[in-house]
Amino acid sequence: MKVIKILAAVTLTVTMFSCGKQIKEVKTLEKEIDSVSYAIGLNLANQFKANLKEVNKDAFIQGYLNGVDSTNLLIEAKDVQNIINTYLRKKQMAQMKEQQEKAAKEAAVKFADNKKAGEDFLAENKTKEGVITTDSGLQYIVLKEGTGEKPASAKTRVKVHYHGTNLEGKVFDSSVDRGKPSEFNLNQVIKGWTEGLQLMKVGSKYKFFIPQELAYGAQQKGENIKPFSTLIFEVELLDIVKQ
Template sequence: MKVIKNLAVVAITVTMFSCGKQIKEVKTLEKEIDSVSYAIGLNMSSQFKMNLKEVNNDAFIQGYLNGQDSTNLLIETKDIQKILSTYFQKKQMAQMEEQQAKAAKEAEEKFGENKKAGEDFLVENKSKDGVVTTDSGLQYIVMKEGTGDKPASSTTRVKVHYHGTNLEGKVFDSSVDRGTPSEFGLNEVIKGWTEGVQLMKVGSKYKFFVPQELAYGVQSRGENIKPFSTLVFEVELLDIVKQ
């Protein structure tokens, strides 16, 4: 991580004392290096204003001065990168969470009816004969029980045939229609699949009713998967792929 790129700079107080050194206000730029130094300061300041408004000006300037003469360091040099990386990772994560929350709110305002339709469907469906509901809310029906092994973990690679539809019965993906089974690791798919396929023995065929939070949630995936869609899959576990 480059400090100039990730730290944006502070507007330095024109006169202050730190570590016994005085920073004087510059009135004119007589030499080329004067202009270069001033330009770097302006550039860093504009970056700080955009990306790090909460900077502590006093600590920033003291750090700069201490770094110039390598005395009275409050942080060991070896720890600089770790401190900066940790801070900006947290900052980036907070920004991402804020953006995701905003996107979810906007999607719910637009697709709230789709979410409710899924919830209503699952409430009614869970009382039907043969439907099993797991602790996560995943629902399934055993269409055929196999006699082979079960996937050992969420990282197991499997070969399956499947047919996926939305609640309106519109097909959005089907290996059956393509005529070619699919292979993937169970940690590479939606949560409903990761959980559900681990319940199956090789040779089994289950029908899964996947709540939106175990599917694609706020995301849309093509014309037939709108945000907050509850999805229906018929899945046949053909084999556990040896690695």
């Protein structure tokens, strides 16, 4: 939003003022409009410094002058908004990635014990009878094998009943407790579910032990899912929803 306001200020500046091709240095502010003009310039510069430090000042000024004169344009008018929007999207994505990486590093230190507890649990669990471990690290037990069809892909929509707990046995989500099955596309859930449910036939009931990297990773999800939590689900595949 800050960047959008900057661009709005640029538009306002271009609309309000016109000038020649040469910029004269102003040393005194005699009229009110002189002070207003100077204040707008200062405000715009401060916003650029705070949010768009990498702006090429020469190119910015040249663009302003060309825009006022409507001559010698280096960019076609029809492309202006797309160029700005593309840059802002990239900048926003980069900022979000940086924030996520920072948060993940902080969580890795703060919740190191939780991560290790999950790793230790899975290392022991995979040696138990009936536990199957996939290449990704997902572990599961077949509680009941169904006879129906399997989900064809990650885009398949399914109806399931499930009961989810953390390693301490605390329930964090359960359609069973709510008494109402859930429907969703397999590409809309955590990776462990996307993979695991494609192993199941309709009518099956599996117990999944999902490593943190196939669950929510460094994210906190409510009170009972700390960062780097290994999750346990009992899942029954009731139906494949035709779309």
